[in-house]
Amino acid sequence: MLNCRRRLFGRFASLALIGLLALPVAALGQEQIGHAQQAIAHDGMVVAQEGTAARIGVDILQRGGNAVDAAVAVGFALAVSYPRAGNLGGGGFMVIHLADGRNTAIDYRETAPQAITDKSFLDANGNADPQKSRNSALAIGVPGTVAGLALAEEKYGSGRFTLADLIAPAVALARDGIVLTGQTLAPAPFDPSRLRRWPSSAKIFFKPDGSAFAPGDRLIQADLANSLDVIAKGGPQAFYQGPIAQRIAAAVQAAGGIMTADDLKIYRAIERTPVHGTYRGYDIVSMPPPSSGGIELIEMLNILEGYDLAHDDQAQELFLMIEAMKRAYADRALYLGDPDEVQNPVTRLTSKDYAAKWRATIDPVRATPASAIHAGGIIEPEGRNTTHFSVVDRFGNAVANTYTLNFIYGLGMVADGTGILLNNELDDFAAKPDSPNAFGLTGYKANAPGPGKRPLSSMTPTIVLKDGKPFIVTGSPGGSRITTAVLQVIVNVIDRGMDIADAVSAPRVHDQWVPDQVFAEPGLPENVLTALRARGDKIVPQRPFTSANSIMITPGAFVGAADPREGGALAVGY
Numbered sequence: 031m032l033n034c035r036r037r038l039f040g041r042f043a044s045l046a047l048i049g050l051l052a053l054p055v056a057a058l059g060q061e062q063i064g065h066a067q068q069a070i071a072h073d074g075m076v077v078a079q080e081g082t083a084a085r086i087g088v089d090i091l092q093r094g095g096n097a098v099d100a101a102v103a104v105g106f107a108l109a110v111s112y113p114r115a116g117n118l119g120g121g122g123f124m125v126i127h128l129a130d131g132r133n134t135a136i137d138y139r140e141t142a143p144q145a146i147t148d149k150s151f152l153d154a155n156g157n158a159d160p161q162k163s164r165n166s167a168l169a170i171g172v173p174g175t176v177a178g179l180a181l182a183e184e185k186y187g188s189g190r191f192t193l194a195d196l197i198a199p200a201v202a203l204a205r206d207g208i209v210l211t212g213q214t215l216a217p218a219p220f221d222p223s224r225l226r227r228w229p230s231s232a233k234i235f236f237k238p239d240g241s242a243f244a245p246g247d248r249l250i251q252a253d254l255a256n257s258l259d260v261i262a263k264g265g266p267q268a269f270y271q272g273p274i275a276q277r278i279a280a281a282v283q284a285a286g287g288i289m290t291a292d293d294l295k296i297y298r299a300i301e302r303t304p305v306h307g308t309y310r311g312y313d314i315v316s317m318p319p320p321s322s323g324g325i326e327l328i329e330m331l332n333i334l335e336g337y338d339l340a341h342d343d344q345a346q347e348l349f350l351m352i353e354a355m356k357r358a359y360a361d362r363a364l365y366l367g368d369p370d371e372v373q374n375p376v377t378r379l380t381s382k383d384y385a386a387k388w389r390a391t392i393d394p395v396r397a398t399p400a401s402a403i404h405a406g407g408i409i410e411p412e413g414r415n416t417t418h419f420s421v422v423d424r425f426g427n428a429v430a431n432t433y434t435l436n437f438i439y440g441l442g443m444v445a446d447g448t449g450i451l452l453n454n455e456l457d458d459f460a461a462k463p464d465s466p467n468a469f470g471l472t473g474y475k476a477n478a479p480g481p482g483k484r485p486l487s488s489m490t491p492t493i494v495l496k497d498g499k500p501f502i503v504t505g506s507p508g509g510s511r512i513t514t515a516v517l518q519v520i521v522n523v524i525d526r527g528m529d530i531a532d533a534v535s536a537p538r539v540h541d542q543w544v545p546d547q548v549f550a551e552p553g554l555p556e557n558v559l560t561a562l563r564a565r566g567d568k569i570v571p572q573r574p575f576t577s578a579n580s581i582m583i584t585p586g587a588f589v590g591a592a593d594p595r596e597g598g599a600l601a602v603g604y
């Protein structure tokens with residue numbers, strides 16, 4: 031481990047310097063974090079980033095559906111009511127706990143088209159070209175959402191509903207329109223030109239004269255309604271083969287991309303075994319690769335288990351979490367990638383012994399400088415473009431689902447005639463060793479672009495079990511900051527004894543090894559920040575980030591907490 035750190039230091043020291051000098055990450059104002067909207071119910075609960083979709087999920091639960099039925103309905107509904115992240119044209123992950131005790135995970139991450147190479151995102155000089163991986167049609171991965179939701183329903187739905195039944199509310203929302211709120215379309219700091227530059231998108235998301243919609247206006251998505259209807263009638267094949275697939279491939283190619291109808295035809299969602307860990311007697315069930323989230327989460331919890339966080343003061347608790355974060359993110363960069371293409375050392379990284387070795391490298395009073403380990407990266411201030419929802423039912427099933435288009439509205443491009451916004455997920459590959467993606471994450475061979483390969487994700491849908499039964503269902507958007515948000519929700523509950531609303535609302539910190547900075551949300555006491563600085567942490571204030579819509583299952587009640595950071599999230603049950 032230390033050898034590996036030395037090796038990395040040698041390789042990247044000069045880049046680190048450049049990265050650190052060039053870092054444009056600045057304090058983005060001090061918006062305060064409100065308190066989570068909380069709901070208490072006994073028979074079912076959905077917490078999602080948009081209220082209409084959350085209510086659609088609860089309606090399915092009330093009609094006898096299970097948590098998977100509800101999650102599938104919410105997933106389709108958010109594609110209409112929360113178009114900047116809810117999607118048909120992106121991908122994600124669903125972690126499921128079944129009432130009979132089984133745990134499973136559905137991987138519906140996007141794949142790279144067959145024609146991709148490890149040079150696809152480089153410029154003429156062989157340098158990583160973010161224009162290509164973030165802003166061009168080359169960035170579009172083969173969408174996985176329709177296959178993933180359909181697979182989840184087919185295998186784990188209650189059988190009371192057809193897929194068409196679960197899509198029907200989304201069709202109606204798209205056809206009849208949704209009344210826009212200030213939150214729906216363009217949250218700051220979104221740049222509307224990302225959508226406007228595509229005529230196929232501009233004609234849907236702007237008024238005919240090109241001006242922006244205002245709160246109270248109705249957004250009708252007729253093409254999307256038709257696409258949803260076609261999927262409802264024909265099943266997932268109707269998305270991956272036939273007119274929708276042809277339109278997607280044609281739109282991608284017309285914009286200079288390389289996806290073909292065949293890439294869509296061969297797409298498969300994959301059921302995987304979740305990663306499993308334990309933390310102070312609780313079981314942690316989370317997403318395996320191609321997400322790094324579950325492994326990193328378990329690695330961090332294993333490191334932290336060796337400390338008495340419950341009795342540490344807040345500064346020391348945060349300091350130790352930050353040290354654990356750096357080490358887990360270092361491993362992410364080096365080791366992790368698509369499990370169908372590379373060997374991920376899952377067992378080793380999630381073992382207690384491995385964590386003990388890392389723990390031995392932590393100086394309890396002095397920050398380990400990340401600059402001594404790796405190169406600097408840049409985190410784009412943009413965020414809020416993935417979305418997480420949590421669902422539980424009265425039967426004992428639970429679903430944690432995180433899905434995304436990557437950036438807000440993904441590439442911003444609707445495949446003309448389908449109403450479907452396409453992702454720019456392939457920026458999550460390491461375009462070149464050491465070249466950071468939009469979230470400042472670097473990687474190596476394990477996460478190099480390759481045909482049919484799934485880019486490494488940070489999405490961390492997670493279910494914490496107590497005595498084998500769901501206790502916390504959580505997850506978050508936020509790019510690289512997702513996994514540390516999930517970590518803090520769990521530690522806040524288990525170590526700090528907070529209820530779920532407090533655990534979700536409490537200000538969070540984030541360290542991802544590079545850049546060598548601790549991002550801190552507003553609201554942390556000044557004496558805590560001073561104590562962290564004294565230990566050597568470089569604190570960078572940031573506006574509130576991530577949105578961990580969570581549920582806690584307490585004796586006799588479900589308690590939902592809608593994260594207050596983004597606005598518009600709703601916890602609702604019955």
Ligand code: DON
Nearest residue numbers: 414415416487488507508509
């Ligand atoms: O899969 C990932 O890790 C990223 N594509 C997720 C992007 C994201 O969360 C954006 N933010 N809110």
